[in-house]
Amino acid sequence: MMNATSIENPKPFDNFDGSSLARAMPTGRLLRAYLMEARFESLRMFRVLGFSIPFLVLPAALYLLFGVVLFGDAVRNDPAAGKFLFTAFVVFGVMGPGMFGFGATIATEREQGLLTLKRALQAPAGSYLLAKLLMTMLFAFIVMATMIPAALLLGHLPLTFAQCANVTAINILGSLPFCAIGLFIGTRASGKAAIAFVNLIYVPMMHVSGLFYPLPKFLRAVSPVWPTYHLQQLVLAALGMSSYGKTTIHVVVLAGVTVLLTVLSIRRLARVG
């Protein structure tokens, strides 16, 4: 038998008002809708263990492996090397969630009709993208919340509170250009192709932007094309280390990449869906 009480009992409809056409959305409820979207996007990405474990655990785990277990003695004698390793892994930590969390998921969800449903259901403007952005920033924050204790307690890095706070802020904002790259790919490629395209950029960006190790001269000349290069210079400067280039230039490049790719992607989403 079907559940007769739920059908016959009109209680859920008590407040139904068939006559009024106007139904304003109070600001509080609108804000709540944005928060709910971000909350459930984060929750669901945490539950995808193939996404959350590598991106949340790997940066600190790899930093500890190289900076403490393998080369701990060398790093203790050369604090600058230790700090460099720290900057490499915090930047590495924000690349993945942005590029994969945006790129691959948007491409798949576009194919699966979820974006169309969200448009039809009148999800608040931009809430879908904003939720993914906040999810990425939350991941970046957690990466920093694991990296900093690892560096202070096990890596014995002499970081001040201000330096920790600055690097955290820089890195959370620094996830934006990686989100924009993922968004750009996700709005153009199919679900399966998007993962391949993201890897096609992710892997070279990790290895030939000078993130982990000094580059040969011919590669060093082109390393400024990668956002990772600029973000790492900002983090190095925030730790009082020697860095290349001017802060303003780095910020302009990172902001430029973010704005350009986001505008192109949103135009594409509006036109093609």
Next chain:
Amino acid sequence: MSNEFWAELSSVKKRFGKTMALDGLDLQVRPGELFSVLGPNGAGKSTAISLLLGLLKPDAGAARLFGLPPFHVEPRRQVGVMMQEVTLAPELRVREHIALVASYYPRPFTPAEAMELTNISSLASRPYEKLSAGQKRQVQFTMAVCGRPKLLFLDEPSVGLDVRARETMWATLRQLVRNGSSIVLTTHYLEEAESLSNRVAVLNKGRLIASGTVNEIRALVVRKHITCSTALGADQIATWPEVESVTRDQQRLQISTSNSEAVVRRLLAADSNLQELEVRRAGLAEAFTELTQEAA
């Protein structure tokens, strides 16, 4: 364009490449009715719904939702939608999916109320990926009604549902209409349209070929069916001029005719022992087939 209709297409044309998906279509959805849009595949049903939801813009003509262009936020907030092909986040639980969609509306049901309404409370904590195809449709239906919408668009809602789940969905739809909502339903199950609808529109090749109440649509097909138990032979009756076809089903004869009164008179005159006489009008399914074939 008036507020008399909650959703309206006026002389709408929509072309995709070389295909004319809608060719001067007029449709009106009135307050408090269940309106079924029927038509063979490719008739333009989904395009018509997409235009009413503001997902597409017409090449010519106008779409209105509560008297406003459908891409405006206000009219869309009064609409619930269940689409045919959509995959939701597999990792989220049923309650979470419903809570998220409910948050888009000003005065929604709580997730618990919505799930009680559609009889899926037992699925609340299940991850979406663990549900059967029919259960997923039930969740999508709950998402469509959770915002207390005045107007509900359902695209093939009962595909994959078992009989019980379909009955629950139908009961919920009737309850929504009793409470003043309107529902626009596209379906391939003609018995669904027949059982639920106040009005029906039949589309073919982007045009409206018939619209009216279920009875009015059925009446468009003049043919009727006579069944009876008789000693008369099928071959003999088939020669009568008013008779279109005769088949024998065990002991009973099935006669199709456009002039049932004349055939019944003649049957009774020819066989005084004739029994179990029954005259039926064409069903919606038959009317649909005939209308769409005529228009093809």
